[in-house]
Each structure stands twice: as structure tokens, then as C-alpha cells.
Amino acid sequence: MRIAFAGNPNSGKTTMYNALTGRNEKIGNWGGVTVGSKEFQLKKEFAGDKEVIAVDLPGAYSMSPFTPEEGITSEYVRTANPDAIVNIVDATNLSRSLFFTTQLLELGIPVVVALNKTDINEKEGTKIDAAKLSAKLNCPVFETVSTENKGLAEMIAKAISLAGTIQKAPYLQADIDLHDKNAVDAEDRKRYSFVNGIVADVETRKTLSAETNKTDKLDSVLLNPIAGIIIFAAVMFAVFQISQAEGPLGIGKIFEGLFTGWIETFQGWVAAQLENSPAIVSAILADGIVGGVGAVVGFLPLVMVMYFLIALLEDCGYMARVSAVMDPIFKRVGLSGKAVIPVIIGTGCGIPAIMACRTIRDERERRTSTMLTTFIPCGAKIPVIALFAGAFFNGAGWVSTLSYFLGIVLIFLGALLIKSITGYKYRKSFFIMELPKWKVPSLKYAVRSMLERAKAYIIKAATIILICNTLVQVMQTFNWHFQVVEEGAENTSILATIASPFAFLLIPLGFGVWQLAAAAITGFIAKENVVGTLATVFALTSFIDTEELAMTGGASTVATTMGLTTVTALAYLFFNLYTPPCFAAIGAMNSEMKSRGWLWGAIGLQLGTGYTIAFLVYQFGTLFTEGHFGTGFIPGLIAVLCMVAALILIGRKVRAHFDEQYQLHKAAKAAKATA
């Protein structure tokens, strides 16, 4: 048996779904958190002996989709024939929600209305007569509070018991021609007046929504074009400082110190156990597997603290405000304020960030956002940043701040570039964002979100990263004849011969050695691999302990071993941060963009950006520190100029096509207007 959860955005569907299934799907206090359907079995305590699947759907205001994620919902309830529908109604906005309710009631599928967020109504003195509402709608109505599990058991039991029955609609749409816009409009008006009639009958309000309240003052500051942006920058700066920088606020770093200590003890223990084994076994196990994977896992605390803080931000209602305050700036570069949300989600992981772009209505804006959102360093890149900041810059906080800041700058520049290529001037872009009521963020949810992430991170380390590291270790231990590579002949290893041609291309960026090229390549499988592979190929088993390195002057040891100066280290870091994301994220881009041209454009742009940034940092960095350009300046410059030329050519081609299209469009319009 399948029960679909449908309702307006931000009415609490996923919170209810999580409570009933025990899942931990992403929630947040803004409309459009859930962008795809998810399903899972109901907990035994709710389903009894029956097998009941709950289907969580994205929020929708009506059966006629406006954005792609809304379309998933109407498509599902129309065609998938669920056995019952739980319609989650935001009780604080009954007058809007019932429009969709009346449409759901017309489908013939039994509907149970969950009048959610009734706790807020109680606080505000709004009363809804549930019995009367139930009689008017012709379906059971239950008062619920998803966040506190209130009323859920009775509600879902009723939904299960109704499965298989036929819903009688209280309001039936007249038989009209759905292509006749005026008829549809008139019909929708009639439906709204029906809804308005019900609301007037069942709802009494102590505070009117239209009255200015305390949080309006707060919003007024947060949405101020200057103060609001400064506050947002300060909030994000605090998040990065707390999760990643050293200092009194640096909680992430404190945990990291503890953690790496344990890992090193473990690694020492493993090495001791292997004392009598052949050198190869010990190298593969202690250095390759434990060292490489340990290097990655060591940074877990930073990622966890980051997730915790982002979950708090998402849960309180701030995201919608950020989106609104950033809209005018994003508009200038041809994006929508809605693109801010993917960017913030992207600080955690690029895949949900790319999917979150679905809430953007305009196709060009949506694809552009999908293309650019991964420029913001994701959680998997935190270990890379932390490693380089620790080993080359004495753990300076500015490295991480600069990485994120540069990510944002690249998003803006990239958007401008795409805007100029795709001829944005012809299109209008509206922005409307519901400002949800503020709420105190749930610590329980933030902890759960953090632990969930930790679990995923450890699983990834124990699977993908472990396999990659083992492969890297084996490939660098053996040559093509499967003989152990002798000391001094490391260049003949399988890994070296594969990575060397790539390394050649990286010479103008200042890091043209095969070890670094290999790490960058494994980074496409998972960005944490960069750290793991570096640990493996340079056999720097303890370089993750940045504190120890600082004490023993290890930073310079690492620098010498890796053959990097501070300038080339920064260039290499940026190269890894701004080249295309991992394959999984590229896959997500592919399915969201639904266009090969855009996908290849995205990959090309990201490769070009990473290359160019690294080139500029290395060449100009060397110019400033040593008074001359670095090696391979001319070939690198030629490569960069070729990329620019390619961009100009693509732009010309696209725009020529677009102008043509637009003219056809205009001609057609003019013809129709005169007709």
C-alpha cells in the first residue's frame, strides 16, 4: 500500500515523513527543500502488520506546476495511483492551502487532511474548527504537529483504513475547455471563492496576518540591501571560522586534534603488528590503507561541525531571507536569488546543491546555477583545504576564507560569462519568495544531520577512498611488468606512467610532477582522495597532524617532499577546488541539465576555470615572490588564450542562433497581433 504526502511547500511534509518512517531526509524552514520524491516503509508502530510505503513529494501550490519540482508532485498523484493521500495543510495558512486540497479531493483517491503546525496557531490564537472543516471537505481532518509527533498515529491509521475507498469531492471543476485561458481563470476563481467560504466559516484569528509584528522589524534589517548582505557575510564567515579555523572559536579544529591523535596511535599500532611482515605488505597496509584513509578520516570533525551549523541555519528560516537579500545582486549577473540556496547547500555536498536548483523556474537560470554551484568548496574539499592550510600556511584561517570567497567570485564571474554567451537580455526574470515564520532551530535535527553526514563520510572513506588508495598504492608499488619498483626508479611505476602525461600539462601551473597529477585525477572520483593519494604517494603518513608539523618544522618537510612552494601549493589547492567536481556530482549535473551541450559546457568551463586560476596564481605569485614568471609561462598563456578564444567562438555561435530565434518569435507575435 502506498500513501502519498502532498501539500504546499514548507507545510512540514518531510518532517512528518521522517517521523513516520524513521528516515532522516533533509528538512529546512523554507519552501522547496524537497525536490524529488522519496519513499520508505512506515514504522511498525504506525503500520501494524501491513506493509505501507510512505511517499514524500515536493511541495506544490496546485496541480498546475510552475517549477520542475512542483511537476513531480502533480504527475505522481495523477498517474501513480497511490492508495491514499495525506494532504499536509499548513494550519497557519489555511486560506491558501485549501486551494490545492480541493484539487486533491477531486482525484477520487481517499484524502486525509493533516492540519499541521497547530502549535503555532495555538500560540497566535488562531482557531480552526476541525470537525466543521472535515464536514465541509468531505474527508477526515486531524490536527497534527510533525515536529512533536503529535496526532500522527491517529491520522496515518485513518489514512490506512481508507485505502481502497473512493473520495467524494466537495467541489468539482466544471467541464471546461482546459485550453481556454479565460474559462480556466473563471473556474479557478470559483474554486477560490469556495475555499474562501470555508475558511470564513471554520477559522477565527486573534492576530491578523497582515498586522506588522516583531519579526517584520528583524526582516527589515536582514533584507536591507547593505546591512543584510554584511550580516550574511558575517554569518557565513562565523560558520567557516567555527568549523575550520584555529582560534578560540575553532571548535572543529579542537576535535580534529583529538581525532588525528587517535588515528595516528592506531596507525602506529598497525605498523607495529606488521613489523615482521614483508616491506611491501606493511607499505600497502600501514601507509597506503591506514595512512591514506586515516588522512581523510582525520578531517571528519571539521565536516561534522560544518554540517551542524548549516543545519541550524537551514532550520531557523534564514535561508529564505538570504535568498531575498541576495536577489538584486544575483540578478545583475543573470541569476536569481534562489541560486543562493544551492550555493549554501553546496558547502556541504554538491549533489543535493545541484538538485536544489530545480526550484529555479527559468531554464537558463537553472542550468547556469547547476553549472556554477559547485565552485563553492563542498565538504569533501574541506580536508584538502585544511591539509594545505596546515602544511603550507601554518594553519592560517585566511586560506579557507579565501577559498570560499574565491568560489563566490567565480560563481559571479561565471554567471556573467554565461549571461553574455546566452543572451540574457531578452528574458524577464521575476523573484518571489515566501518568508516563512522564524523558528528556534532544532538541536536534535542538527545533531542528526551531523551524525548522518559523519556516517556517510566514514562509509565513503571505508569504501571508495579505501579502494582508490589501495589501487594507488599498488599502482605505485609495481611497474607494468608487475615487478616491485626499485628505489630511485619510481618513475617507472604504473601510476607514474599513467599520470605523467597529465603532469606535463600542469607544468605551466607550477606542479607538473606525476604524484600531484595522480592526486588531482583521483580527486574526480571523490575529492577526499586528493588528501588520501597525496598521503600515499609521498608516504607522508603523519602529515595530517598539522600541529605536530608546525612544531617539528614539518611544514617545510612536506613542502620539500612534495616539491611545492607556498605559491605552487596555493595554485594546486585552487586547481583542485575549482576544476570539475567529483563524478557523482557531474552525474547529477547531467540529469538536471538534460542537455549535452550544457553539460559539456559546464565541464569545459570548470576545467578552464581551475586551470586558469592555478596558472594565474602560480605565474603572478612567482613574479611577486621571485621577480620572474614561473616555468612554462608561454605555453600556459597559449592554453589560456585558446580557452578564451573557444569561449568567444561558442558565444558567437549561441548568440547568432538566439538572435535568429528571437526574431522568429517576434515576427510570429507581430503576425498574430495584426491578425
Add this chain to the structure above:
Amino acid sequence: MELAYAFNKNAAGAGTKGGSYDAAEGSMTLLDAEPGQTYIIKEINTDDDEMNSFLFRLGCYQGEPITLISKKKKSCIVVIKDGRYNLDKLLSEAIII
């Protein structure tokens, strides 16, 4: 442009003439309105059918009340039904009250 406008005129059912709304008596956009006041929507004119019908589903259509909570140079916050929304300049100017 012309066609889209004609469509909107039909959709909203209002008889405003020409492209300028200042000409119509007593009409203004949200950005000219007074914060804290509730107005009745006279016309929605976004040149975009889908946008119009989206606004409709939020309860923002001709004849319905809309309250301006606050406004900035390029945006405003309004109450439609029982929800608060942030609208950009383009949309604020498309809602005639």
C-alpha cells in the same frame, strides 16, 4: 509584447487602456504604496501567463486584498492570504493596486 499585453488584459478582465497605468485613475504599483496599508489588487500584469497563474494560486489576483508590510528601493514584502512574500522590483511593479 503587444500580444502578451492583450492576453493579460483578458486574463485580469480589467479595462485599463494602453501600456501606462499611471493614466488609469487612482492606480499605482506596490512600490508606490504605503507600508502597513491593505489594498485591493486591480490588475496583475507580468506579461507572463505562467507567472500570473502562479500568483493566482497564492491568492494574488484581481479583487483580492494585498498588504504592503515594508518596501525597499528594489523589493518589497507583502502579505497575500496568510503568507508573507518578498517580491522583486519587476513583480512589485506588475501588481497594480
